[in-house]
Amino acid sequence: MNQKFEQLQTHLDRFMALNTAITLFDWDSDTTAPPAATERTAKVKGILANEAYHALVNPEVEQLLNELKGHKDLDEIQTAIVKQLCEDFEKTAAIPAKENQEFKELVSHSICAWARAKKEDDFSVFAPYLEKLIAYQKKFADYRKKEGQTRYDVLLNDFEKGFFIEDLDRFFDKIKQAVVPLLKEQKAKEKGIDKSYNFLCYDIEKQKEFCAWISEYIGFERERGVRSEGEHPCTTNLHRDDVRITNHFYENNLESAIFSEIHESGHGIYEMGISEKLSQTPIGGGASCGMHESQSRFYENVIGRSKAFWKPIYGKLQETFSEQLGEVSLEQFIAGINLAKPGLIRTESDELTYCLHIMVRYEVEKKMINSDYPVEKLPELWNDLYEEYLGVRPQKDSEGILQDIHWATGDFGYFPSYAIGNAFAAQIYHTMKQQMDVEAILEAGELDKIKQWLGEQIHQYGMMKSAREIMKDVTGEEFNPDYYIQYLEKKYK
Amino acid sequence: MNQKFEQLQTHLDRFMALNTAITLFDWDSDTTAPPAATERTAKVKGILANEAYHALVNPEVEQLLNELKGHKDLDEIQTAIVKQLCEDFEKTAAIPAKENQEFKELVSHSICAWARAKKEDDFSVFAPYLEKLIAYQKKFADYRKKEGQTRYDVLLNDFEKGFFIEDLDRFFDKIKQAVVPLLKEQKAKEKGIDKSYNFLCYDIEKQKEFCAWISEYIGFERERGVRSEGEHPCTTNLHRDDVRITNHFYENNLESAIFSEIHESGHGIYEMGISEKLSQTPIGGGASCGMHESQSRFYENVIGRSKAFWKPIYGKLQETFSEQLGEVSLEQFIAGINLAKPGLIRTESDELTYCLHIMVRYEVEKKMINSDYPVEKLPELWNDLYEEYLGVRPQKDSEGILQDIHWATGDFGYFPSYAIGNAFAAQIYHTMKQQMDVEAILEAGELDKIKQWLGEQIHQYGMMKSAREIMKDVTGEEFNPDYYIQYLEKKYK
Numbered sequence: 001m002n003q004k005f006e007q008l009q010t011h012l013d014r015f016m017a018l019n020t021a022i023t024l025f026d027w028d029s030d031t032t033a034p035p036a037a038t039e040r041t042a043k044v045k046g047i048l049a050n051e052a053y054h055a056l057v058n059p060e061v062e063q064l065l066n067e068l069k070g071h072k073d074l075d076e077i078q079t080a081i082v083k084q085l086c087e088d089f090e091k092t093a094a095i096p097a098k099e100n101q102e103f104k105e106l107v108s109h110s111i112c113a114w115a116r117a118k119k120e121d122d123f124s125v126f127a128p129y130l131e132k133l134i135a136y137q138k139k140f141a142d143y144r145k146k147e148g149q150t151r152y153d154v155l156l157n158d159f160e161k162g163f164f165i166e167d168l169d170r171f172f173d174k175i176k177q178a179v180v181p182l183l184k185e186q187k188a189k190e191k192g193i194d195k196s197y198n199f200l201c202y203d204i205e206k207q208k209e210f211c212a213w214i215s216e217y218i219g220f221e222r223e224r225g226v227r228s229e230g231e232h233p234c235t236t237n238l239h240r241d242d243v244r245i246t247n248h249f250y251e252n253n254l255e256s257a258i259f260s261e262i263h264e265s266g267h268g269i270y271e272m273g274i275s276e277k278l279s280q281t282p283i284g285g286g287a288s289c290g291m292h293e294s295q296s297r298f299y300e301n302v303i304g305r306s307k308a309f310w311k312p313i314y315g316k317l318q319e320t321f322s323e324q325l326g327e328v329s330l331e332q333f334i335a336g337i338n339l340a341k342p343g344l345i346r347t348e349s350d351e352l353t354y355c356l357h358i359m360v361r362y363e364v365e366k367k368m369i370n371s372d373y374p375v376e377k378l379p380e381l382w383n384d385l386y387e388e389y390l391g392v393r394p395q396k397d398s399e400g401i402l403q404d405i406h407w408a409t410g411d412f413g414y415f416p417s418y419a420i421g422n423a424f425a426a427q428i429y430h431t432m433k434q435q436m437d438v439e440a441i442l443e444a445g446e447l448d449k450i451k452q453w454l455g456e457q458i459h460q461y462g463m464m465k466s467a468r469e470i471m472k473d474v475t476g477e478e479f480n481p482d483y484y485i486q487y488l489e490k491k492y493k
Numbered sequence: 494m495n496q497k498f499e500q501l502q503t504h505l506d507r508f509m510a511l512n513t514a515i516t517l518f519d520w521d522s523d524t525t526a527p528p529a530a531t532e533r534t535a536k537v538k539g540i541l542a543n544e545a546y547h548a549l550v551n552p553e554v555e556q557l558l559n560e561l562k563g564h565k566d567l568d569e570i571q572t573a574i575v576k577q578l579c580e581d582f583e584k585t586a587a588i589p590a591k592e593n594q595e596f597k598e599l600v601s602h603s604i605c606a607w608a609r610a611k612k613e614d615d616f617s618v619f620a621p622y623l624e625k626l627i628a629y630q631k632k633f634a635d636y637r638k639k640e641g642q643t644r645y646d647v648l649l650n651d652f653e654k655g656f657f658i659e660d661l662d663r664f665f666d667k668i669k670q671a672v673v674p675l676l677k678e679q680k681a682k683e684k685g686i687d688k689s690y691n692f693l694c695y696d697i698e699k700q701k702e703f704c705a706w707i708s709e710y711i712g713f714e715r716e717r718g719v720r721s722e723g724e725h726p727c728t729t730n731l732h733r734d735d736v737r738i739t740n741h742f743y744e745n746n747l748e749s750a751i752f753s754e755i756h757e758s759g760h761g762i763y764e765m766g767i768s769e770k771l772s773q774t775p776i777g778g779g780a781s782c783g784m785h786e787s788q789s790r791f792y793e794n795v796i797g798r799s800k801a802f803w804k805p806i807y808g809k810l811q812e813t814f815s816e817q818l819g820e821v822s823l824e825q826f827i828a829g830i831n832l833a834k835p836g837l838i839r840t841e842s843d844e845l846t847y848c849l850h851i852m853v854r855y856e857v858e859k860k861m862i863n864s865d866y867p868v869e870k871l872p873e874l875w876n877d878l879y880e881e882y883l884g885v886r887p888q889k890d891s892e893g894i895l896q897d898i899h900w901a902t903g904d905f906g907y908f909p910s911y912a913i914g915n916a917f918a919a920q921i922y923h924t925m926k927q928q929m930d931v932e933a934i935l936e937a938g939e940l941d942k943i944k945q946w947l948g949e950q951i952h953q954y955g956m957m958k959s960a961r962e963i964m965k966d967v968t969g970e971e972f973n974p975d976y977y978i979q980y981l982e983k984k985y986k
Contacts, residue, residue, distance in 0.1 A: 017540035021514035024521060032525075036717040037735035040773060044731075047510035051544070224529040238537075242530035280533060 005078055008064045011055055012081070016280050018052035020238050027244055029111065030230040042108035049104035050097060056085075057093050065089060077277060080464050084282050091158070094143045103136045107410045114408035115231055121398040123379050130407060131375040134368050137412050141369065152369040155413030159289040160420055161466055165366070168416050171481055172362065175355045175419070176389075178485045182352060182492045186340040195336040197254075200324045204249045210320050211247060211261040217313065218299055219451040220245070220265040224272055232405045233260040233347070235267035235296075240279035243271045254321070255337060256348060259300050266299030267292055269451055273459025283463035289414060291467040293421025294428060295454065301351050301422075302429050302487075303450065307334045308442035340492060342390040344399045352492055353390060355422065360385040361404075361415040369412055423484035424471060428458075430483045431475045498571055501557045504548055505574070509773050511545035513731050520737055522604065523723040535601035542597035543590060549578075550586050558582060570770060573957050577775050584651070587636045596629045600903045607901030608724055614891040616872050623900060624868040627861050630905050634862065645862040648906030652782040653913055654959055658859070661909050664974055665855065668848045668912070669882075671978045675845060675985045679833040688829040690747075693817045697742045703813050704740060704754040710806065711792055712944040713738070713758040717765055725898045726753040726840070728760035728789075733772035736764045747814070748830060749841060752793050759792030760785055762944055766952025776956035782907060784960040786914025787921060788947065794844050794915075795922050795980075796943065800827045801935035833985060835883040837892045845985055846883060848915065853878040854897075854908040862905055917964060919977035921951075924968045 025045050033041060068074065068082045092100075110129040117126035141151035149157075153164045216222060220243075230246030237243050245264035249257045270286050278284040286292040303309050307330070310317075314333060318325045325333070340352035349357055363385055367373040373381070382401040387393045394400030406414050432438055432453060441449050457474045471479045518538050526534060561567065561575045585593075603622040610619035634644035642650075646657045709715060713736075723739030730736050738757035742750045763779050771777045779785040796802050800823070803810075807826060811818045818826070833845035842850055856878055860866040866874070875894040880886045887893030899907050925931060925946060934942050950967045964972045 013536075013540050014544065017537045017544070020534075020537045021518070021541060024517055025514070028517060028521070032719055032721075034715070034717050034719055034735055036714075037731065040732040040734050041513075043506075043773070044510045044513045047506050048514060051507065051510070221529075222527070224527050226525055226527055228525075238530065239533040241533050242527055280536070 002073070004064055004067055005074065008061065008068065008082075008085075011058075011061050011064075012085075012282060015052055015055040015282070018048055018055055020280075022048050022052065023236060023238055027236045029108075030232075030234070030236075031228045031246060038109065038112050042105050045108050046101050046105035050101040053092065053097050053100050056089060057097065061085075062089065062093075077281070077283070077464070080283050081281055084463060088282065091144065095140050099136070099139070103140075103410065106132055106136065107408070110408045110410070111405065114402065114405060118231075118398050118402045121396050121402075123397040123402060126402065126408070127375050130378075133407060133410055134375070134412070137410070138369060150370050152366055152413065155365075155369060156416060159411075159414050159417045161288060162468055163290075163416070163420065168362065171423075172355070172359050172419070174481055174485065176359065178488060179352060179355060182488060183340065183342070186352065186492060190339065190341055193335045193339050194332065195339055197324055197328045197332075198336055199252050200254075201251055202254045202321060202324060204251055206320055207249050207254070207257050210317060211249075211257055213316070214258065214313070215245070215261050215265045215268075217445075218262060218265055218269070218303075218447050220268045221272055225268055233264050234405075235264050235271070237271040237285065240272055240274050240276065240284070243268045253348075254324070259304060259337075260347065262304040263296045263300040266296035269299070269454070270295045270459050273451070273455040274462040275460045278462040278464065285463055287458070287461065287463055287465060287470055288467040289417035290420035290424055291458070291470060293418050294424030295421075295458070297418075297421050298425040298428065298454075302425055303438075303442065305334075305337050305351070306439075306442060307331075308439040310334060311443050312445040338491070342392050344386065344392055344394050345403055347403075351422075352488060355419045356389045358415050358419040359389055362419075364401075365412050365415065423481045424467065424479070426484035426487040427471065427475050427480060429487070495566070497557055497560055498567065501554065501561065501575075501578075504551075504554050504557075505578075505775060508545055508548040508775075511541055511548055513773075515541050515545065516729060516731055520729045522601075523725075523727070523729075524721045524739060531602070531605050535598050538601050539594050539598040543594040546585065546590050546593050549582060550590065554578075555582065555586075570774070570776070570957070573776050574774055577956060581775065584637065588633050592629070592632070596633075596903065599625055599629065600901070603901045603903070604898065607895065607898060611724075611891050611895045614889050614895075616890040616895060619895060619901070620868050623871075626900060626903055627868070627905070630903065631862060643863050645859055645906065648858075648862060649909060652904075652907050652910045654781060655961055656783075656909070656913065661855065664916070665848070665852050665912070667974060667978065669852065671981060672845060672848060675981060676833065676835070679845065679985060683832065683834055686828045686832050687825065688832055690817055690821045690825075691829055692745050693747075694744055695747045695814060695817060697744055699813055700742050700747070700750050703810060704742075704750055706809075707751065707806070708738070708754050708758045708761075710938075711755060711758055711762070711796075711940050713761045714765055718761055726757050727898075728757050728764065730764040730778065733765055733767050733769065733777070736761045746841075747817070752797060752830075753840065755797040756789045756793040759789035762792070762947070763788045763952050766944070766948040767955040768953045771955040771957065778956055780951070780954065780956055780958060780963055781960040782910035783913035783917055784951070784963060786911050787917030788914075788951070790911075790914050791918040791921065791947075795918055796931075796935065798827075798830050798844070799932075799935060800824075801932040803827060804936050805938045831984070835885050837879065837885055837887050838896055840896075844915075845981060848912045849882045851908050851912040852882055855912075857894075858905050858908065916974045916977040917960065917972070919980040920964060920968050920973060922980070923976045 022045060025041065025048070029038075029041065065082060065086055069086060074082065106129070110126070110133060113129045114126050117123060137155065138151055141154040145151060145154045150165060156163055156165065156168065212227060215227060224241045224243060226242070226244040228244065228246050229248065231248060233245070233247050235243065235245050245261075245268050247257055247260050247264065270292060274284055274286075286295075310330060310333065314330045318328075328336075338350065340350045342353050342356075343349055346354070346357040360382065364378065364382055367381065368378070379397050379401045383393050386400070406412075429438075436449070436453065438450070458470055461470065465473065468479055515538060518534065518541070522531075522534065558575060558579055562579060564575075567575065599622070603619075603626060606622045607619050610616060630648065631644055634647040638644060638647045643658060649656055649658065649661065705720060708720060713720075717734045717736060719735070719737040721737065721739050722741065724741065726738070726740050728736065728738050738754075738761050740750055740753050740757065763785060767777055767779075779788075803823060803826065807823045811821075821829075831843065833843045835846050835849070836842055839847070839850040853875065857871065857875055860874065861871070872890050872894045876886050879893070922931075929942070929946065931943070951963055954963065958966065961972060
């Protein structure tokens with residue numbers, strides 16, 4: 001049986017190497033490649049994607065998987081790899097290779113079109129690409145959907161196993177009922193908080209220096225990581241010893257880069273914490289998108305916006321920007337970074353309104369994938385939903401429907417994972433507090449203890465466990481969004 | 494026949510895409526990747542190299558090439574591609590796939606070992622890798638050598654078709670006879686030139702700004718190019734619309750970065766000038782290493798060290814570094830950048846002594862590849878030859894045998910191309926001057942005219958012509974090193 005697995009390993013190695021190459025091209029496009037390179041490089045990436053597809057989807061792999069599936073001679077990791085592969089195989093094999101390659105090439109071009117559309121504030125630049133992306137995803141979902149599923153169910157389940165429209169409708173309804181009254185209360189408090197300091201002029205080089213420092217402070221390892229700049233902050237993982245994050249800096253917004261840095265570092269710490277034995281295998285990534293987001297948002301919000309976290313390090317920030325923050329007390333800063341105020345931009349939003357931003361996208365995606373909603377009317381739908389949920393209406397598509405990269409990269413059904421991640425984080429935090437004095441640890445600046453706990457409980461397992469299994473093993477109960485409601489109520493009441 | 498070529502095209506596309514990925518990994522290792530990534534990334538690169546190997550070396554390609562070879566239905570480009578591929582195929586097929594993959598992985602590790610050895614000034618860190626690299630190259634040359642050839646002949650011919658030990662012994666002998674007396678004359682002149690300005694403290698950020706500017710000034714296109722930093726300045730070509738150069742900046746040496754920038758930009762301009770129809774095909778690179786070096790060194794030396802070139806732009810350099818250069822006249826600067834003085838570092842050397850640096854490497858390589866010379870004795874051999882040819886002796890291996898990256902990347906037989914490139918450049922310059930008033934063009938800052946001429950005469954053809962063919966078509970005669978001797982004598986007498 002081990003000989004069979006070794007045969008499979010050759011295919012896995014090819015699949016891994018080709019995907020790592022594609023990942024590097026994606027990173028490179030985001031950070032380095034010159035503008036004119038797009039077309040020729042898209043050709044390269046299209047071919048590599050096709051190679052990667054055939055590395056996994058071929059008769060030999062199919063036969064090997066059939067022989068290995070459920071076999072008792074395999075060790076724990078091998079078993080998990082075979083299980084994961086069977087799922088991947090089923091998913092990938094359902095889509096014709098040619099269409100898969102066309103889709104990948106389309107994505108390559110779409111990202112550039114989206115970036116230009118956002119820059120020029122012109123939805124019509126991106127619209128034809130978006131229309132094609134949606135058409136592909138509909139077709140792909142049709143190939144794959146099982147009885148009783150809608151197309152959007154298929155996509156949701158890809159990012160968060162075991163979460164479907166039914167679950168999410170219920171989840172978001174619960175959130176909505178809790179958040180709306182809390183938000184009303186906030187409006188009264190808001191006026192007492194002076195946050196004008198955040199929008200002064202902050203030297204970008206100094207911001208970069210501080211962000212480099214805080215990233216390492218919370219546990220992102222420089223020896224195994226790269227930090228760079230990109231249009232949209234994101235995390236890229238070549239393997240556990242090469243994890244990369246990007247950030248985007250604004251001269252007139254201090255918070256933006258700092259919390260993006262903490263967020264992406266949280267993703268990075270997860271990837272760096274995955275067991276050596278799992279990295280570069282098909283189960284060498286995070287358990288799910290939601291679990292990944294739970295880690296980044298745990299660092300960004302649960303910890304990163306707490307007073308205990310800033311107590312030992314706010315002085316350093318004040319020193320870096322003495323002119324702007326010299327007169328801003330720790331208390332004022334903490335109030336500022338926790339101010340809940342409906343806005344237009346998801347990545348700039350506070351913890352309280354965040355899920356409302358996700359709900360907009362969730363509703364738009366349902367329309368995109370489960371109906372024939374015309375693409376040109378999507379900006380209006382977006383704007384109407386913002387007005388309904390958040391009480392604000394975008395005046396420009398660059399601050400509206402064009403703000404996120406996700407659809408340009410072909411990812412529909414991803415956004416809900418952000419909200420689920422928030423809920424995971426709150427439930428994990430509830431358990432963590434029972435096991436150690438988190439506040440004292442933060443005040444002592446011992447962030448390595450946090451990293452170690454998360455590493456042992458969650459990170460090391462990679463995809464050996466599903467997100468739902470992790471939640472149960474770590475917290476002792478099934479996923480329960482009530483902890484998140486309690487967390488928000490405690491914080492904002 | 495076109496159907497056959499289309500079948501071949503599929504293989505070519507895979508080969509191109511995989512090699513582009515490997516190129517990107519190389520660039521990334523040089524500029525971005527974190528130190529701990531090496532081992533896992535080497536695995537990825539090893540697999541990709543193996544894939545690339547099999548993309549070309551397989552029975553189907555062999556059969557297609559046999560059918561297509563010399564066929565009259567192919568157009569000019571297809572014919573050149575088939576011809577080139579047959580040569581590549583023969584060369585690659587001679588080496589067992591497994592050994593090829595092992596070698597590529599070794600190179601990946603060797604580059605890092607070399608960088609560490611150079612940094613720590615410790616040859617013993619690199620020696621075991623060098624020993625293995627030499628052993629592989631000997632073995633590979635044995636697989637391939639034809640009657641009457643030595644191993645080193647095989648390697649020389651790889652980089653410069655039609656150049657063997659016999660040619661190079663004669664070539665270098667000619668150079669030696671001309672350069673040694675010139676160098677003696679220089680020693681007398683040298684004392685009158687004050688070059689101390691070059692070794693003052695030059696702000697690195699300002700150097701970067703000036704280099705970015707001068708790179709574009711001579712014709713490196715920002716839209717199709719990337720500039721970055723690396724240990725050793727070099728040029729990387731993903732395709733004609735994504736050409737990348739690196740540079741290395743020193744606070745106490747102004748010239749170093751400026752002339753490296755011009756040099757690498759020269760390589761870059763060549764790659765950017767290759768015809769659209771040829772880019773991303775097997776004949777989409779420069780004609781030969783020597784021809785490539787002729788272009789970079791033409792820009793760096795023939796043009797870049799001339800008074801006419803600096804006349805319109807020296808003021809800008811003076812403004813950038815007014816404190817250091819305010820009192821340095823254009824005449825003094827030109828004398829400074831043309832000062833011939835034997836030194837230890839090839840990349841920092843002047844035009845006159847440059848070929849002597851190459852001769853050292855040529856003699857060392859002959860010993861490495863054509864004898865069983867012990868690796869641990871190579872530093873001494875290197876130092877002895879420097880003393881013999883240049884009259885200087887390295888005190889540290891980091892300034893001696895460890896200075897160049899080439900052997901670490903597995904390239905033996907490359908160095909002589911630098912010298913041949915110098916000779917190509919002088920012969921090309923002789924023709925160019927007959928066709929246009931180069932001095933007036935430089936004084937008017939019309940560098941695009943130079944680029945256009947080189948583009949039409951040389952760059953556009955890629956590998957459609959050999960270097961020897963290009964020399965004949967451009968200059969109307971066979972390669973003739975006498976132009977180079979005349980050029981040096983005119984300049985240094």
